Amino acid sequence: MKAVYFAWVRERIGKADEEIAPPGEVRTVGELVGWLAAQGEGYAYAFENPKLIRVALDRVHARPDAPIAGAREAAFFPPMTGG
């Protein structure tokens, strides 16, 4: 699946997007955030406070308990501050 990062999540990880291949036991959005947090220093920093991470699957907001099966794009970003 493709992962895309925005705002300070992007800055902390150091890239805007990448292909990721989480193992089969990673089934939900929350588990995916936990798995990403273990992928290196920048990831650990970006995901140090999971409560501040918002996730969208295929461009639709997804809750931590949402299943990731079938999603082609997962986006990770801080709480939104538009308007």
Add this chain to the structure above:
Amino acid sequence: MADITVRVQTQAFDAAAEIARLTAGRADIGALVTFTGLCRDEGGRLAALELEHYPGMAEEEISRVAQEAARRWPIFAATAIHRTGKIAPGEPIVFVATTSAHRAAAFAAAEFLMDFLKTRAPFWKKEHARDGSAGDWVEAKDADDAALERWR
């Protein structure tokens, strides 16, 4: 079906042209409400705000909110335009317009659209300070979340 227009763009928008497009040749509109959000300088501290967005989702999410507004209130149209990139204090960032037969629906739909746009549309603001110091990302406000409660 309400006429919903959503755009994300770097260039400035022309509010008068947007209003003209909504009202031209119509005699059934009794109320037009517009809102324009501007970049503040935060007491002289800011040189600019830089707006990042999630292309595709930003437009889709604003459209979803506009469609929900059209389900809740009898509006003829809703327009939402959001700018991205670097924006100087005093410049407009966001524009929302709603039309309806009567003012109550137009006011409510415009406010609903702005409240949900702020917390659900994937945009993020980064500050650029006048003293040239590295900018911080603007933090989401609890007040913006609280604003959503009254629509439940």
